[in-house]
Amino acid sequence: MDLSATHEVPASSSNNGALDYPTVEDYVGNTPLVRLQRLKTNPSNVILAKLEGNNPAGSVKDRPAVSMIAEAERKGIIKPGDTLIEATSGNTGIALAMAAAIRGYKLKLIMPANMSEERRAAMAAYGAELISVPAGKMELARDLAQELQARGVGVVLDQFGNQDNPLGHFKGTGPEVWEQTSGRITHFVSSMGTTGTIMGVSQYLKEKNPNIQIVGLQPSEGASIAGIRRWPKQYLPKIFQEERVDRVMEIGQREAEEAMRALAKVEGIFAGVSSGGAVSAALRLSAEVENATIVCIICDRGDRYLSTGVFSEEAAASDPQPCSVSEFPSAAARLVGLPEPHYILFTADPDPETGEPWCPDCARCLGAARSRVAAAGGTLLEVQVGQRPVWKDKGHPLRYHAALQLSGIPTLVRWQPDGTPGARLGAELEAASTPQEADQLIKDFVSSDLRFAAAAQDGSGVDVQALIQELDKASMSDGAVAH
Numbered sequence: 001m002d003l004s005a006t007h008e009v010p011a012s013s014s015n016n017g018a019l020d021y022p023t024v025e026d027y028v029g030n031t032p033l034v035r036l037q038r039l040k041t042n043p044s045n046v047i048l049a050k051l052e053g054n055n056p057a058g059s060v061k062d063r064p065a066v067s068m069i070a071e072a073e074r075k076g077i078i079k080p081g082d083t084l085i086e087a088t089s090g091n092t093g094i095a096l097a098m099a100a101a102i103r104g105y106k107l108k109l110i111m112p113a114n115m116s117e118e119r120r121a122a123m124a125a126y127g128a129e130l131i132s133v134p135a136g137k138m139e140l141a142r143d144l145a146q147e148l149q150a151r152g153v154g155v156v157l158d159q160f161g162n163q164d165n166p167l168g169h170f171k172g173t174g175p176e177v178w179e180q181t182s183g184r185i186t187h188f189v190s191s192m193g194t195t196g197t198i199m200g201v202s203q204y205l206k207e208k209n210p211n212i213q214i215v216g217l218q219p220s221e222g223a224s225i226a227g228i229r230r231w232p233k234q235y236l237p238k239i240f241q242e243e244r245v246d247r248v249m250e251i252g253q254r255e256a257e258e259a260m261r262a263l264a265k266v267e268g269i270f271a272g273v274s275s276g277g278a279v280s281a282a283l284r285l286s287a288e289v290e291n292a293t294i295v296c297i298i299c300d301r302g303d304r305y306l307s308t309g310v311f312s313e314e315a316a317a318s319d320p321q322p323c324s325v326s327e328f329p330s331a332a333a334r335l336v337g338l339p340e341p342h343y344i345l346f347t348a349d350p351d352p353e354t355g356e357p358w359c360p361d362c363a364r365c366l367g368a369a370r371s372r373v374a375a376a377g378g379t380l381l382e383v384q385v386g387q388r389p390v391w392k393d394k395g396h397p398l399r400y401h402a403a404l405q406l407s408g409i410p411t412l413v414r415w416q417p418d419g420t421p422g423a424r425l426g427a428e429l430e431a432a433s434t435p436q437e438a439d440q441l442i443k444d445f446v447s448s449d450l451r452f453a454a455a456a457q458d459g460s461g462v463d464v465q466a467l468i469q470e471l472d473k474a475s476m477s478d479g480a481v482a483h
């Protein structure tokens, strides 16, 4: 099969000698690349989502599944009718089951018993034989696969060590994003499981333009995101080559899930949790750069996760959870899908004992802000800006919020689509000749016990850079910062 970026029908002979129709395999790859319209952090950048859930078996894994079987066949290692074996708990199992069905192979999939019912059912529907090992024992599944191969039962494809996994992306995903962006891509973001996607795409894109930044995504400490792993150095997949990844970003489970829900609600892209993570990473990245074309991989479709409850009303009702400073750009962008008016409150980190901010001003402000926003029927995003040392850092982008709070003026930033009264305040602040005057302007800009400062918004998405610049203009005196 042709793994390149075209869908041209192979020139095989057809039964009636007249027409060559494609097979399902011919529709693996060539997935759509779509522009995000509402989830943004910087209007000068474009974020593009590569919809891998549009592959026939529903995930990015269709590519390596077909590539590994086709290449093994080409090398004479396997032939139709043989038995293939793989230890897998996720999308690879479903993709291999499809590819084995298309090419006429038997397939034994070994997986932990706690695999979701819908996944098992999908693999079985494609005719795969499922072998269970005790829940959570993926290593045992791998050992068993090797043992079955040693006993001559079949051939293990081994997606973690098989170069034909990244090859599927080198020949397909890489050229597709290059062509679909007319070579304009500046950043590529992919979550990392076997790392096949990021390895293959990186190799292709770097050959085209070594300046393209390749950003890998891994779950943060303690996070569990299906399909991706935080690999300890000694367990990194054999196909992984460190030099092919310029930067690794860490995303928490809750952030990935919130982004996944927002993606469905405001972009119409129904995807899985690792895809939410990739979008979050793209949004964070977009807050740092200008005039960029960022491509992120949407690994699979959301319906594969329905039984886990991540799309339930109950799960959505708790959005947005308090976020960290590093998450702030993506959390602010996600507000677009939540009830208005939108408020953002910067607070100290919570005290581990009480769960409330360690700063008494913040705790007082938080209580008032929560009830005020609840009464308005709006959404409050709480941003935990850190502990005392962080607040004193003059280079910290949120230092002025912290400074305002420490000087006893809790700052509740209100987002308004038309940019007022934030725009008015911004203009006044620009005209202010001294930091003290700017400080006074903010102090005057009050409507109740909470002080409001509104941020600029361009109407299509939150412009975090503009917000920070605007607040920077409200320069505080050193005395106020040194609390």
Ligand SMILES: Cc1ncc(COP(=O)(O)O)c(C=O)c1O
Residues within 6 Å of the ligand: 059, 060, 061, 090, 091, 092, 191, 192, 193, 194, 195, 196, 197, 198, 226, 227, 228, 272, 274, 275, 299, 300
């Ligand atoms: C849902 C999901 N996301 C991301 C990935 C990561 O892709 P890769 O294995 O190419 O790194 C996988 C891989 O199985 C996956 O199933």
